[in-house]
Every structure is written in C-alpha cells, then in structure tokens.
Amino acid sequence: MARKPGSSPQAMRSRAAKTAAAMASPAAVAQSQPKKKTSAAQFFREVRAEARKITWTTRRETWITSVMVAIMVVLAAAFFSLVDAGLQFGISQILKLASAG
Incomplete structure (x- = not known):
C-alpha cells in the first residue's frame, strides 16, 4: 500500500511547526524577538520619514466628497x-380597527 505524499513523520512535524508558528500570539512573537533600542533622534527621523509618505486630499476631492456625503444624508x-410615515399610518389603522371592535 502506497503512502500519501506528505504523510511522513518529518513532513508532519514540519507542518505542525509551521502551524504553531502561524498561530503564535503577537505577544509571544514579540517576546521571542530581541527589542532594538532606539534613540529619540532616531525615533523622530523615522516619524518624519513616515510623515513624508502621507498624501493629503486636494480641495476639489474634499469638496466632492463633502457634497456626496450631504446628498447621501x-x-x-x-x-x-417615508418609512416612519408608512409605519405610523399602518399602526394607526391597526389601532383604529382594535378600538372600533
């Protein structure tokens, strides 16, 4: 009888290790990795680098989006x-029938 591919003990251990690594909690992963110490200057350089990546919307895009939101509101x-008026009418008709009987 032939074995299925990937059913060897080595392959099963490998899959189990990959699954365990994928399901590890973020806290466990953070503890396993050594933390780098960064200086305040390094921190602010990284903040400036990330801030340069921000793309702001133009006035026209902001205006169009605001108008679309107003229309949807x-x-x-x-x-x-309309739904409220319909429900109010329906309930008032039901109450009229109940009070007349």
Whole structure:
C-alpha cells in the first residue's frame, strides 16, 4: 500500500511547526524577538520619514466628497421619513380597527 505524499513523520512535524508558528500570539512573537533600542533622534527621523509618505486630499476631492456625503444624508433622511410615515399610518389603522371592535 502506497503512502500519501506528505504523510511522513518529518513532513508532519514540519507542518505542525509551521502551524504553531502561524498561530503564535503577537505577544509571544514579540517576546521571542530581541527589542532594538532606539534613540529619540532616531525615533523622530523615522516619524518624519513616515510623515513624508502621507498624501493629503486636494480641495476639489474634499469638496466632492463633502457634497456626496450631504446628498447621501438627505436621501437617507427622506427614506427614513417615508418609512416612519408608512409605519405610523399602518399602526394607526391597526389601532383604529382594535378600538372600533
């Protein structure tokens, strides 16, 4: 009877080790890696480098996005007003039927 590929004990141990490493908690991974000490100057250099990567939206993009949000707010308000009016009408009709009987 032939064995399935990857069913050797060595392959199984390898897969188990990979699974355990993948499922290790972030705290365990952080403890296993030695921490580098950085100076304040190094920290601020890294902060400046990351800040240079920020892309800000243009005035036009901000304006278009704001208008789209305002339109969606108006549409949502109209929708919920219609739903509220419909439910109010339906419940009032049910209460009229209940009080008449």
